[in-house]
Amino acid sequence: xxxxxxxxxxxxxxxxxxxxxxxxxxxxxxxxxxxxxxxxxxxxxxxxxxxxxxxxxxxxxxxxxxxxxxxxxxxxxxxxxxxxxxxxxxxxxxxxxxxxxxxxxxxxxxxxxxxxxxxxxxxxxxxxxxxxxxxxxxxxxxxxxxxxxxxxxxxxxxxxxxxxxxxxxxxxxxxxxxxxxxxxxxxxxxxxxxxxxxxxxxxxxxxxxxxxxxxxxxxxxxxxxxxxxxxxxxxxxxxxxxxxxxxxxxxxxxxxxxxxxxxxxxxxxxxxxxxxxxxxxxxxxxxxxxxxxxxxxxxxxxxxxxxxxxxxxxxxx
Numbered sequence: 001x002x003x004x005x006x007x008x009x010x011x012x013x014x015x016x017x018x019x020x021x022x023x024x025x026x027x028x029x030x031x032x033x034x035x036x037x038x039x040x041x042x043x044x045x046x047x048x049x050x051x052x053x054x055x056x057x058x059x060x061x062x063x064x065x066x067x068x069x070x071x072x073x074x075x076x077x078x079x080x081x082x083x084x085x086x087x088x089x090x091x092x093x094x095x096x097x098x099x100x101x102x103x104x105x106x107x108x109x110x111x112x113x114x115x116x117x118x119x120x121x122x123x124x125x126x127x128x129x130x131x132x133x134x135x136x137x138x139x140x141x142x143x144x145x146x147x148x149x150x151x152x153x154x155x156x157x158x159x160x161x162x163x164x165x166x167x168x169x170x171x172x173x174x175x176x177x178x179x180x181x182x183x184x185x186x187x188x189x190x191x192x193x194x195x196x197x198x199x200x201x202x203x204x205x206x207x208x209x210x211x212x213x214x215x216x217x218x219x220x221x222x223x224x225x226x227x228x229x230x231x232x233x234x235x236x237x238x239x240x241x242x243x244x245x246x247x248x249x250x251x252x253x254x255x256x257x258x259x260x261x262x263x264x265x266x267x268x269x270x271x272x273x274x275x276x277x278x279x280x281x282x283x284x285x286x287x288x289x290x291x292x293x294x295x296x297x298x299x300x301x302x303x304x305x306x307x308x309x310x311x312x313x314x315x316x317x
Contacts (some may be wrong), residue, residue, distance in 0.1 A: 073133035073307055074101045076122050078115045078172075081108035082188060083138045085268035088284050089296035090136070093304070100307060101130065112139045112168045113147035119172050123179035133310075134182040135231055135304055137172060141205055143164045162201070166208045177216040182306055185209040186299045189225035192266025195235035224298035228261045228269070228291050236261055239290070261291030269295060 014039065019218045075094055077083060083090070083106045094100040105115050122132045141162065142148065143155040148164060150156055156164055169185070176183050187206040206225070213221040230236045238258040241247035246255040260271040272287035285292060 017113060072099060072101050072130070072308070074103060074130045075134040075136065075303060076103040076119075076132055077106055077136045077138075078105040078112070078119065078294070079136070079138040080106070080110045080140055080142055081268060082140055083136075084108045085263070085270050085285070086289075086292040086296040086299075089289070089292045090300060093296055093300040100134075100303070103132075107142045109142055111145050111148045112137070112143050112165060112172060114145050116168060116172060116175075120175055123176050123181055125179060132176075132179070132181050134184070134306070135176050136184050136186065136303070137169070138188065138299070139184050139205075140188050162204055162208075165205065166207060166212070169208060171211050173216055173219050177218055182217070182303075183216070183219040184222050184299065184303055185213055185219065186222045186224035186295075187226075189228050189295070190233075190235055190264070192235050192237070205218055220302060222299060222302055224295055227294040227298035235266070236290070237266075239294070242290070242294070245290055245293060247289075256286075259290035261289075261294060263291075 077087070077090060079087075087104065087106055091102050091104070094102050105118050107114075107124075119135070120129060120137070125131055143157070143161050146153075146154050148161065150160065155161075173183050173185070187209065188201055188202045190200065191198075194202060206221075210221040213219040226233070228236060228239070230239075237260065238249055239250070239261050241257040241259050245259065247259060249257070249259040251257050261269070263269060263271055263273070267290050269284035269291040271289045271291060272285060274286065
């Protein structure tokens with residue numbers, strides 16, 4: 001199951017190193033707690049104990065030589081079940097590594113158009129609370145909700161669904177960008193079904209994200225999908241263990257330890273699955289997930305880097 005050519009992907013290693021390096025740099029920048037709010041599924045193999053593979057202490061106070069952060073920036077995360085299955089790791093990375101507060105706008109099955117009103121409200125400088133500093137937008141173009149239906153009430157399909165998503169994404173990025181908010185749009189990794197020949201609706205989404213982000217100075221399309229795929233871009237069920245993580249998947253024929261990085265549904269990232277009858281809506285995977293760690297770290301690394309840059313500028317002024 002794991003005889004693939006060493007897909008420990010240099011990009012994964014570099015992003016992991018960057019994330020941990022930034023966390024060590026910023027670990028003492030502030031000491032107040034972060035605020036988070038709400039909200040794919042499918043069981044798999046035996047759960048490993050919940051372990052965070054990061055050697056730093058996220059609750060440490062300021063350290064000599066590291067200036068105290070002037071403020072905590074607020075980041076909103078808008079997403080569907082792909083974001084839901086890595087939600088806990090996203091929040092953990094942004095809080096512990098970047099000292100960032102998070103507002104969660106995630107629900108399994110949601111479409112981007114379900115959140116356009118929230119995006120407009122969050123971007124409003126006059127809104128109550130801390131102003132929005134950054135936003136992560138990650139959707140795979142679901143068509144389950146009314147905003148993705150045609151005039152007869154039927155779900156949009158094919159080109160119509162794609163054009164609606166592309167239009168909504170441009171609206172969202174434009175709204176946030178005009179308010180001075182940094183925007184990150186992670187690529188969505190292909191699923192097992194797509195790898196086996198099903199219609200690939202994700203590549204056009206990723207291409208649209210790159211094209212739209214290129215039109216805005218403070219928007220970035222992040223190739224986070226590469227962190228959970230083989231080096232040739234194909235679907236990966238397992239990947240070689242990273243140096244800092246629990247290695248629980250077994251070993252391949254060459255004796256290389258590996259971890260499962262996708263759920264048994266071939267889509268999501270909580271590889272332990274959820275206990276029968278568990279409430280999965282809070283987005284808490286009961287065990288460490290290598291796929292969630294890799295994907296979330298690739299997404300949050302540029303966010304943390306930008307926060308460090310903005311903090312440095314803020315500290316000088």
